[in-house]
Amino acid sequence: xxxxxxxxxxxxxxxxxxxxxxxxxxxxxxxxxxxxxxxxxxxxxxxxxxxxxxxxxxxxxxxxxxxxxxxxxxxxxxxxxxxxxxxxxxxxxxxxxxxxxxxxxxxxxxxxxxxxxxxxxxxxxxxxxxxxxxxxxxxxxxxxxxxxxxxxxxxxxxxxxxxxxxxxxxxxxxxxxxxxxxxxxxxxxxxxxxxxxxxxxxxxxxxxxxxxxxxxxxxxxxxxxxxxxxxxxxxxxxxxxxxxxxxxxxxxxxxxxxxxxxxxxxxxxxxxxxxxxxxxxxxx
Numbered sequence: 233x234x235x236x237x238x239x240x241x242x243x244x245x246x247x248x249x250x251x252x253x254x255x256x257x258x259x260x261x262x263x264x265x266x267x268x269x270x271x272x273x274x275x276x277x278x279x280x281x282x283x284x285x286x287x288x289x290x291x292x293x294x295x296x297x298x299x300x301x302x303x304x305x306x307x308x309x310x311x312x313x314x315x316x317x318x319x320x321x322x323x324x325x326x327x328x329x330x331x332x333x334x335x336x337x338x339x340x341x342x343x344x345x346x347x348x349x350x351x352x353x354x355x356x357x358x359x360x361x362x363x364x365x366x367x368x369x370x371x372x373x374x375x376x377x378x379x380x381x382x383x384x385x386x387x388x389x390x391x392x393x394x395x396x397x398x399x400x401x402x403x404x405x406x407x408x409x410x411x412x413x414x415x416x417x418x419x420x421x422x423x424x425x426x427x428x429x430x431x432x433x434x435x436x437x438x439x440x441x442x443x444x445x446x447x448x449x450x451x452x453x454x455x456x457x458x459x460x461x462x463x464x465x466x467x468x469x470x471x472x473x474x475x476x477x478x479x480x481x482x483x484x485x486x487x488x489x490x491x492x493x494x495x496x497x498x499x500x501x502x503x504x505x506x507x508x509x510x511x512x513x514x515x516x
Contacts, residue, residue, distance in 0.1 A: 234420055235259040235296040235332065237283070237323075238304060239276075240267040242378055243338060246413020247300050247420075248276065254421065261292045263304075283319040289326030298420040299327065302338035303353055308474045316353025324360040334367040336419045338412070341374050341405060341431070342483075342492030349482035349492060362427060369419050372494065373412045374405035374433035375487070377511035380443060384515060387447040387455050395440040396484050398459045403437035404487065405494065408511045411504025431494045431501045438508045446512040 234251055238244030239260035251258050252274055259277040262268045268278045281288035283304050293299045301323050309315050327335060343354040361368050375397075383393040397404060415432055438446075440457040448455040460468065465484070469477035486492030494501065 233257045233259055233277070233296050234298045234300065235261055235279070235293050236300045237261045237281075237289075237292075238300075238302050239271055240264070241304075242376075242409040243412050243416070244300065244302065246410050247416045248413075250414050250417035251420070252276070254417065256421070259292060259296065261289070284315075284322045286322040286325040286329070289322060290329040293326055293330035293332050296330070296332040298334045298336065299330075299332040300336050300338070300416055300420060301327070303357055306353075307350070307480045308476055309350065309353070309479055310476055311348075311478065313350070313353045313356070313479065317356055320353065320357040320360050323357065324364070327361070327364060327366065331366060334369075334420070334424070335361065335364070336369045336371055336416050337361055338416065339370050339372045341372055341433075341494045342486060343370075343372055344495045345486065345492055347482075347486065347491060348479070349486050350479035351483050351486075351492060352479075364427075367424050368427045369422075369424065370427075370429045371412070371416055371419060372429060372431045374407040374494075376412075377406050377408045377434065377438070377506070377508055378515060380512065381515050383443075383447065387444075387451060391453060391455050393440070393444050393447060393455065393457050394460050395443075395457050396460050396465065397440050398488050400440045400457045400459055402488070403439045403442065405433040406438040406508065407432060407434040407504050408506035410511075410514075411506050415502065415504065429495070431496050432504065433494075433501055434504045435507055443508060443512070446508045447516075449509055450513045450516045 240262045260268045260271040279292035281292045339354045444457040
């Protein structure tokens, strides 16, 4: 039995799907069991647990061969990222109590960087799992191609994607969440000892201009990329309900300036199969 956090989300759902396809038994760990009805119909156990509830997480992980853990997306956090730290501490405590045979933890490129940014919460998760006497794999994934679901509306209606990734011709490592789920499931089914880090990206880096080309192909119309001026970011994020966008803006700055990046050399990374054209076509 494998316990999968975030089973109702994109990555967690992809992990569950790949494990089921491989004939494995799965426990879908979700905050709201009603969102896991489809997994229950496919034979999964369903366990309710909030990411900050160590007791519920321990119950979900208990007796499992392996656990997949993650921090739910939280773009709006106060300085210090206390929400993310509480969740990471709860996950650690649950793993200490339940002691599954092995753990795969979802992280991100640049999690090792200590300079202030939103990804520090994943760096903290990596730290609190580092001394567990359980085999642990940290899966550091590139920027998600599916993040650009937020560009679908303007690409359709205006023929433009408004990019916070800049400059527009700068290629960045990206990966599909479907590939991340496939890789996480593969790692869970492996046997290893100790602590390891796996860095993971898609088949090729993607620039905002290349992203616009993918939208253009999928929509069969002209689509261009337009950079959002840096001094417009804070107001723009606040308008969509992010009260404290500073940590997220720092992460975007780090990505654009290159100080948020993978730690290992490119030749050491594992690579997915899904191209940006395939990912955008699926979003549409």
